[in-house]
Amino acid sequence: MSNTSPSAAEIRLARQENPKARERDLSESLGITEAQLVAAHVGHGATAVTANPDQLIAAAERLGEVMALTRTLSVVHEKVGTYANYRSGPHASAVIAEEIDLRLFPKHWCHAFAVEKEGEDSPRRSLQIFDAAGDAVHKIHLRNTSNHDLWDDIIANLKSDAQFDTLAVQPRQAPEGPKSNHDKLDILRDEWNRMSDTHQFLRLTSKLKMNRLGAYRIAGEPFVRALAPGCIPTMMDRISESGTPVMIFVGNRGCIQIHSGPIEKIVPMGPWLNVMDPRFNLHLRADHVAEVWAVEKPTQRGPAISVEAFDKHGTLIMQVFGVRKQDKDFVPQWREIMNSLPSLEPEAV
Incomplete structure (x- = not known):
């Protein structure tokens, strides 16, 4: 990460100049995290929302058929289905539906945004959740078959009081490495x-x-x-x-x-x-x-x-x-x- 981060306006300009770049690749090239890239677009297609999984998953259930995405540096896992059968817990929660099957760890759900971008035929909409370091934890992408008519109402219910285009993040935790005894x-x-x-x-x-x-x-x-x-x-x-x-x-x-x-x-x-x-x-x-x-x-x-x-x-x-x-x-x-x-x-x- 660079010691001098680009301004929100500079980040948005970089996005405009690199429309096809993946979010993670673009953020790394700018010396920022993916969450900071999204935050720079608050008021410009992004809205800061609550990161509470109880509220976010309840919203996802209303959206109907969506695509759930969970990733790391090495692998991306994408499933199409509907969110249902949510089980809340203070340390671990779960979505146990026929196609979307998740285990959630709420303490790492730190920042969240509703994102809307222009698409070829219709807006591309998603809910995106990030951890304290600004790395993506989970994303919920709407499809053509999703309940787009509920989007504005859902965002109004989830919207955070703090709508800033900058975001402070914590250093990434170093990998633990193998521990034997x-x-x-x-x-x-x-x-x-x-x-x-x-x-x-x-x-x-x-x-x-x-x-x-x-x-x-x-x-x-x-x-x-x-x-x-x-x-x-x-x-x-x-x-x-x-x-x-x-x-x-x-x-x-x-x-x-x-x-x-x-x-x-x-x-x-x-x-x-x-x-x-x-x-x-x-x-x-x-x-x-x-x-x-x-x-x-x-x-x-x-x-x-x-x-x-x-x-x-x-x-x-x-x-x-x-x-x-x-x-x-x-x-x-x-x-x-x-x-x-x-x-x-x-x-x-």
Whole structure:
């Protein structure tokens, strides 16, 4: 970030001069955050609104069919559907609808805007939420089929008293990196064996002063298997070819978004590996994948198995599970795909 940030007028001019640039790319070129780029347009197509997820998700439910977007530096997850079945909580909330399936962490919902831009045929409208550092947490994009007639009323209800075209942000938190504790390895393996639910895993690693990747690096088989980092395209092709339904989790500090079902159209494009299905898109920077692990965790419904990808900093990029059937976590077709993926060669460890 530059010590001297451009003015709001300069940011708007840069946007006009680079109409096709992605928000994140443009903001980085200007030395600002994406939230500051959007804030510069308050009064010029953007309105500051409450960042409270209780109110924002209630608004999203009124909008009908929309596109939900959650992203990180390495992956973008887009789902078309309707927001419904919202469950509020002080530390974690959830949207558990047929197509839009989210886990929300309200403390990271710090800044929000309603954004309206000119489109070729009609306005392009969205609700955009950012964390304290100004990075995007979640976005809700209206489609042609959305309830556009409710937009003005929704924005009036959400509108913040403070309408400023500048925004103060906090420094980004540094990636945690893998944390292992070899002294607790026996305890890790013993308690891993006795898990009855996958949600117990993070509590276990926290208790042992580890994190997810740190635990994977020392646990060994049968709990984990290190896979070749380049196996993700092969995995996605095999999921597509077999029609195996999967759950694909992508998340940042403020939101985890989940796709459940098959994937069909895989389109590689440069460093990007894309799923381009009618109601689900995934855009993965395959070159960001530094470690991949096949993971098995016991549950009351049978073993839950996943393939999990991490970047060079040890940050989780995405997780893929089989879609359980008849209240069973074990999915034989998914295990076959996972077992077919190449292991990391020992000399490369």
